Amino acid sequence: MKKKKQEKQKAGNVVLIGRPNAGKSTLINSIVQQKVAITSPKPQTTRKVIKAAYQDERGQIIFWDMPGVLKKNVDLVSKKTSAVPGKNLDNADLLLYIIDKTRERGDEENVALGIIRKIDKPKIMVMNKIDKPGKDFSYQYDFLKDEFDEFLEISALKSTHLKTLLEKIFSYLPEKKEDLFSQKQLMENKILNQTSSEFISELIREKIFLTLRHELPYSTHVVVENMEEKNGVFHIKANILTNTERYKRMIIGRKAETVKTIGIKARKEIELFTDKKIFLRLNVITDPHWPEKYL
Numbered sequence: 635m636k637k638k639k640q641e642k643q644k645a646g647n648v649v650l651i652g653r654p655n656a657g658k659s660t661l662i663n664s665i666v667q668q669k670v671a672i673t674s675p676k677p678q679t680t681r682k683v684i685k686a687a688y689q690d691e692r693g694q695i696i697f698w699d700m701p702g703v704l705k706k707n708v709d710l711v712s713k714k715t716s717a718v719p720g721k722n723l724d725n726a727d728l729l730l731y732i733i734d735k736t737r738e739r740g741d742e743e744n745v746a747l748g749i750i751r752k753i754d755k756p757k758i759m760v761m762n763k764i765d766k767p768g769k770d771f772s773y774q775y776d777f778l779k780d781e782f783d784e785f786l787e788i789s790a791l792k793s794t795h796l797k798t799l800l801e802k803i804f805s806y807l808p809e810k811k812e813d814l815f816s817q818k819q820l821m822e823n824k825i826l827n828q829t830s831s832e833f834i835s836e837l838i839r840e841k842i843f844l845t846l847r848h849e850l851p852y853s854t855h856v857v858v859e860n861m862e863e864k865n866g867v868f869h870i871k872a873n874i875l876t877n878t879e880r881y882k883r884m885i886i887g888r889k890a891e892t893v894k895t896i897g898i899k900a901r902k903e904i905e906l907f908t909d910k911k912i913f914l915r916l917n918v919i920t921d922p923h924w925p926e927k928y929l
């Protein structure tokens with residue numbers, strides 16, 4: 635029997651760019667089949683680069699999740715987060731431009747395009763949310779298809795066409811010269827640039843985004859102060875930082891019900907992630923300087 639010729643392995647950095655809420659973080663979670671990045675229906679959920687490891691028989695990929703590209707930066711948080719995509723594109727072997735086809739193309743999309751056009755790397759246009767019924771603005775992107783090496787429609791949420799996407803991605807990556815990450819690293823944590831306490835603060839921040847309304851989540855940040863195991867229970871102490879005393883009262887809520895809700899949701903998810911019994915203590919603190927300190 636003829637043996638199938640072993641193809642050379644590939645390796646590279648794949649950077650995701652797109653407006654907020656397009657589904658970048660959802661896509662990375664679906665590809666690596668693990669929650670590595672928090673997601674929410676609110677725009678501007680991701681604030682820092684998250685690098686996630688993917689590996690199969692074809693080779694190794696580091697996926698870079700990034701904050702969404704913004705039209706204008708109204709505050710320090712948006713200023714800091716929106717500077718991230720531009721800074722990191724040079725690291726890419728391949729760019730994925732993620733589009734939410736259920737939203738009309740607008741100024742924000744033009745800002746994203748402006749950034750992408752400056753980069754001379756292979757690029758794939760990925761039209762996301764094909765599972766979502768209702769409005770479809772994909773026709774507004776037809777004229778751009780020539781500027782991209784590939785075009786693909788997917789659903790990040792339902793994992794539709796992700797196999798094809800991965801095939802296309804590998805076809806544009808360079809030959810693997812050395813490991814991008816070790817097997818030990820892959821087994822321990824698919825997130826390559828976050829400690830477990832940083833990831834836990836992100837999980838808490840996600841629950842804030844899912845619980846608090848309007849602009850309130852944007853005034854918050856989470857820092858894990860302490861983690862220790864006592865008698866088989868993992869004790870976590872975390873601070874929720876917010877800009878003003880008024881916000882602090884709103885986050886705590888009447889009879890502390892709001893912060894309790896956030897705590898319960900976060901504890902359940904941390905228990906899933908760590909496979910340990912968790913005792914979570916959340917403190918709400920006023921600190922208007924958190925963006926300077928932590929972003």
Ligand SMILES: Nc1nc2c(ncn2[C@@H]2O[C@H](COP(=O)(O)OP(=O)(O)OP(=O)(O)O)[C@@H](O)[C@H]2O)c(=O)[nH]1
Nearest residue numbers: 655656657658659660673674678679680702790791
């Ligand atoms: N129906 C549907 N919803 C999706 C899909 N992909 C993402 N979403 C939803 O869209 C919302 C935003 O997804 P995220 O992955 O947080 O988007 P993002 O691009 O990372 O957003 P930022 O971090 O703010 O830049 C979430 O509510 C997701 O569940 C999809 O394929 N189909």
Ligand SMILES: [Mg+2]
Nearest residue numbers: 658659679680
């Ligand atoms: Mg995100």
